[in-house]
Every structure is written in structure tokens, then in C-alpha cells.
Amino acid sequence: MIKHHPKTELLNAHVNGQLPASLSAAIAMHNDLCPQCAQAVKHMTEQQAELLFEHNDAPELANDIDLNEIDIEQMISDITNDDSVELLAENVPVTISVKGQDYKIPRAIQHMHMGKWHSLGKITRARMELNEGDIHSSLLQIEPGGTVPEHTHKGFELTLLLQGSFSDEMGTYVPGDFIMLDGEHQHTPATTEGCLCFTVADGAQHFTQGINKLLNPIGSFIY
Amino acid sequence: MQLIEQHGTNNPVKQLPSHHKRITNMNMNDDIDHKELADWLTAVGQDRDKQAFTCLFKFFSPKILRIAGSKFNTQNIANEIVQETMTNVWRKAHLYNADKGAPTTWVYTVMRNVSFDLLRKIQSKKEDTLSDDIWPTLDVADESENEFEDHFESQKVLSLLDSLPEKQQQVIKGFYLMEMSQEQLAKHLNLPLGTVKSRLRLALNKLKQQVDLQLGDNHD
Numbered sequence: 001m002i003k004h005h006p007k008t009e010l011l012n013a014h015v016n017g018q019l020p021a022s023l024s025a026a027i028a029m030h031n032d033l034c035p036q037c038a039q040a041v042k043h044m045t046e047q048q049a050e051l052l053f054e055h056n057d058a059p060e061l062a063n064d065i066d067l068n069e070i071d072i073e074q075m076i077s078d079i080t081n082d083d084s085v086e087l088l089a090e091n092v093p094v095t096i097s098v099k100g101q102d103y104k105i106p107r108a109i110q111h112m113h114m115g116k117w118h119s120l121g122k123i124t125r126a127r128m129e130l131n132e133g134d135i136h137s138s139l140l141q142i143e144p145g146g147t148v149p150e151h152t153h154k155g156f157e158l159t160l161l162l163q164g165s166f167s168d169e170m171g172t173y174v175p176g177d178f179i180m181l182d183g184e185h186q187h188t189p190a191t192t193e194g195c196l197c198f199t200v201a202d203g204a205q206h207f208t209q210g211i212n213k214l215l216n217p218i219g220s221f222i223y
Numbered sequence: 224m225q226l227i228e229q230h231g232t233n234n235p236v237k238q239l240p241s242h243h244k245r246i247t248n249m250n251m252n253d254d255i256d257h258k259e260l261a262d263w264l265t266a267v268g269q270d271r272d273k274q275a276f277t278c279l280f281k282f283f284s285p286k287i288l289r290i291a292g293s294k295f296n297t298q299n300i301a302n303e304i305v306q307e308t309m310t311n312v313w314r315k316a317h318l319y320n321a322d323k324g325a326p327t328t329w330v331y332t333v334m335r336n337v338s339f340d341l342l343r344k345i346q347s348k349k350e351d352t353l354s355d356d357i358w359p360t361l362d363v364a365d366e367s368e369n370e371f372e373d374h375f376e377s378q379k380v381l382s383l384l385d386s387l388p389e390k391q392q393q394v395i396k397g398f399y400l401m402e403m404s405q406e407q408l409a410k411h412l413n414l415p416l417g418t419v420k421s422r423l424r425l426a427l428n429k430l431k432q433q434v435d436l437q438l439g440d441n442h443d
Contacts, residue, residue: 017339021353024339028357046324049331052290053283054255067285070302076280079306079313080273086314108357131347 002034002176011037015044021112021130022137022200026160026178028108029198033176098124098141103163103196114139122146137200142166144194152186155202164195260326261319268316279330280309287334294338304341308334332358383433391426394419 006014006027013019014027031038094105098117115127122143130137134155142148159179166173168187173179181187260282266275284305291304311333319329336354344350384392393412397403405423409416 015335017335017342017354021339021343021347021357024357025353028359045332046328049325049328052331053286053327066298067288069298070284070288070305072280072284075284075306075309076273076277079280079310080271080276082310082314083271084314085317086311107359111351111353111356113351131349133347 002030002174002178003171004173004177004179005034005037006030006178006180008040011041012044015041015048020132020135020200022128022132022135023158025108025112025137026158026198026200029106029160029162030176030178032106032108098139098196099143101141101194101196103141106162109139109198123148135200135202137198140197140199142189142191142195142197144192146194147188147190150186150188153181153183153201155183156200157181158200159189160198160200162196162198164191164193166191166195166197255327257325257327261321264312264316264319264326264329265321267313268319276313279312283312283330284309290334291338300341304334304337307337307341311337383430386433387426387429391422391429394422395426395430398423 010019010023011027014024017024019027027037027041031041094110095102096105097103099119109128113129115129117124117126123146124141124143125138128137128139140159157180159173159177159181161173161175161177161179163175165175166189168189170185170187260279263272263275263279266272267279287305287308288301291301292298295301295304308330312330315333319326336358339354339357340350340352343353384395387395394408397408397411398405403411405416405419408414409419412419414422
């Protein structure tokens with residue numbers, strides 16, 4: 001059972017279109033597997049639409065914006081002169097193969113530009129090329145028996161488990177679990193059956209123990 | 224109808240979900256006729272009805288301009304959001320299903336998606352229109368398979384150590400594997416502290432270069 005969900009503020013920002021694509025995609029993928037949060041988002045969307053379109057206390061018109069600057073008749077005729085219709089594309093599931101293991105790729109990230117896959121030991125990852133500044137997103141595969149050395153983060157680290165399972169000091173996770181950690185947390189994820197995760201982080205990992213400190217200069221490899 | 228004011232908040236977005244049902248039920252605004260809006264949308268979707276579209280346009284565009292204006296605060300972008308949103312309403316109206324939700328909710332999602340993609344275009348210089356994948360109520364996507372390429376053999380990092388000059392290996396191993404402090408290392412190796420520090424820095428840079436090279440990837 002999914003035990004880890006996005007916080008309400010995050011869902012709200014998602015509904016309002018205020019999050020980076022990486023985080024909104026993560027919420028969308030979580031919601032594919034979590035009817036409870038999907039329902040909450042549906043609800044918030046209705047609420048937000050109602051607020052903005054149906055109440056007279058909608059945002060004040062900003063000073064610089066002039067309603068009369070739009071030539072309504074012109075715009076309407078421009079739009080309706082185009083007779084093309086947006087067709088509903090068929091949903092063809094995308095699968096990828098990582099180290100001989102096949103994975104179904106959720107719709108939310110199907111069209112994201114992805115870098116090449118690279119491996120370091122049992123960890124294999126591909127970057128999502130989203131160009132979101134300090135925020136890095138990746139697909140991360142860990143082979144059975146693999147571990148990410150104990151580490152913490154300068155900023156936040158989100159791990160959305162897509163397939164398989166893994167455990168850390170805080171418990172065991174199932175697909176759909178939305179695990180948001182910050183610099184206060186240290187953990188050592190390990191998987192016996194292997195897993196595929198979508199990860200979003202806004203700072204490099206910082207390895208905290210022994211030989212793995214050696215990895216710190218390259219801590220940005222994984223997340 | 225005045226429930227919102229009675230709740231005494233200027234920012235009803237933050238209302239608790241438990242209040243929401245009441246607002247929905249009691250705040251049936253006289254000005255809003257869902258049935259009429261839904262009929263217009265259906266007429267556009269099924270019959271390409273320009274008159275119905277004009278009605279939708281006149282209802283929604285001033286509101287969208289207000290919302291976009293408060294978010295982006297420039298006339299050009301606000302106009303663009305009105306234009307794009309209403310274009311999508313025209314082109315996608317046949318995807319609206321009156322059984323599944325209010326017409327205002329549907330138009331809101333169209334507008335939100337347009338703003339999201341535009342914001343992304345401005346902030347990330349990317350024109351990848353991801354919104355319809357993230358909020359796939361409107362249409363659904365397909366794509367061919369991605370291929371997997373494996374470049375990097377296992378456990379490279381430690382073996383990379385061997386590629387370093389002996390003196391750099393010493394400081395790296397001492398500092399990371401034996402967990403000695405830089406001061407201890409300086410004493411142990413009989414070197415000035417500054418030399419230990421610069422050697423360590425050189426060694427790490429070299430290691431990082433090696434890893435970058437192996438990964439063929441500028442991850443930072």
C-alpha cells in the first residue's frame with residue numbers, strides 16, 4: 001500500500017501549474033497509482049476553476065493590463081478560420097529496457113528529453129533534460145542487491161518509486177510512494193529485487209560515511 | 224451566495240477542503256449558467272458553431288486576461304494566453320465531456336496547461352509542451368521506444384584511483400579511506416599543510432575529470 005503522498009501545498013501548486021515540470025510529472029505519476037490523491041487534485045481543480053471563473057472576487061486587473069487592447073472580433077475570426085481539429089492520439093505504451101529489464105514508462109514523462117543511460121556499479125541512470133536550473137531529474141535503476149551509499153542532501157530529494165521496491169532506515173517502499181526528503185534526512189536505500197525510480201533533487205548528494213566520501217565530488221552522478 | 228465573504232478570508236484558495244462542498248452547493252452564482260456554457264462547448268465541438276464560440280469567448284476571455292495578467296503582469300503574455308487558450312478551446316471542444324465535469328473546470332485546465340507551457344518556455348527556454356502529458360485529460364500521447372546504451376563498467380571509481388600519480392593516491396587514500404585529517408596527513412607525510420590541501424584538490428579534480436570522461440556527460 002502506498003504510504004507516502006505529496007503534501008497538500010504541493011498538490012495545490014500542481015493544480016495551479018506553479019511547479020517545475022519535474023515535480024508536476026512526479027505528482028502525476030503518483031496520482032496514476034493513488035486514487036486518493038488523484039481525487040484530491042480533481043477536487044482542487046474544480047475548486048480553483050470555480051474561484052477564478054465563477055466568483056466576482058477574481059484577481060484585480062493588474063495596472064498594466066488593458067481589457068480593451070484585444071480586438072475581440074479579430075481574434076475570434078482568426079481562431080475560427082482554422083478548421084483543424086485536435087485529434088485524440090492513441091495511447092501507445094512506451095517501454096524501455098535497462099540492463100535487460102523492461103519497464104513501462106508512465107505517460108507524464110514519455111515526451112521528456114532523456115540523456116543516455118550510464119552505470120556506476122549496480123546503479124544506472126538517465127537524466128531528464130528539462131533545463132530546470134539546479135533541479136535535476138533522472139530515471140534511476142538499481143539492480144537487485146544494489147545500494148546507494150548513505151547520503152544526505154543540500155536541498156530536497158524526491159524519490160518516486162515506479163517499479164520494484166526498496167528499503168531504507170525509514171521503511172520499505174512500494175510503487176507510487178512519493179518520498180520527499182531534505183537535508184535533515186540521511187538514508188541508505190537498498191533493494192533486493194531491484195527497482196526503477198524517478199528522482200528529483202535540487203542539490204548534489206553528500207555521502208556521509210567512510211570510503212563513500214570519496215564519491216562526494218561526483219555525488220551529482222546519481223541524483 | 225455571500226458565503227465566501229462570511230468566511231472572512233481574502234484568499235479563498237486556502238479554504239479547507241471541508242468547506243468546499245458547502246461553497247459549491249450554496250454559492251451557485253446567478254451569473255453562471257453551467258448548462259448554457261456546456262451547451263456552447265458542445266455546439267463548438269460537434270458543429271463548429273462560431274456563434275457559440277463567440278459566446279464562450281465573451282464569457283471567458285476577460286476572465287482569462289485578468290488571471291493571466293495577475294500571474295505574468297505583462298499585456299503581451301496575457302494576450303497570448305487568451306489567444307492560445309481560446310484556440311485550444313476551439314480545437315479541442317469535441318474532447319469535452321459534459322458528464323465528466325463542469326465546463327469551467329475544463330476551460331480552467333486548458334488555460335492552466337497553456338500557462339504552464341508558456342512559463343516553462345520563458346523560464347527553461349524549452350518548447351516541449353509537457354502539460355498535456357502531465358495533465359492528460361485532453362489528449363493522450365504515444366512515442367517510439369527509447370534505446371538503452373551502456374557505457375560504463377561497474378565499480379570504476381575505485382579503479383580510477385590507480386590512474387592517479389602515487390603522491391595523489393597517498394593523500395586520497397589517507398583522507399578518504401583512513402579518514403585522517405588534513406593536518407594528520409601533513410604530519411604523517413612530512414609535508415606542509417598547504418601541499419596536502421593542494422594535492423588533495425588536484426587529485427579530486429583529476430578523479431572528477433576521469434569520471435566525466437567515462438560518463439561522457441556533463442552532469443553539472
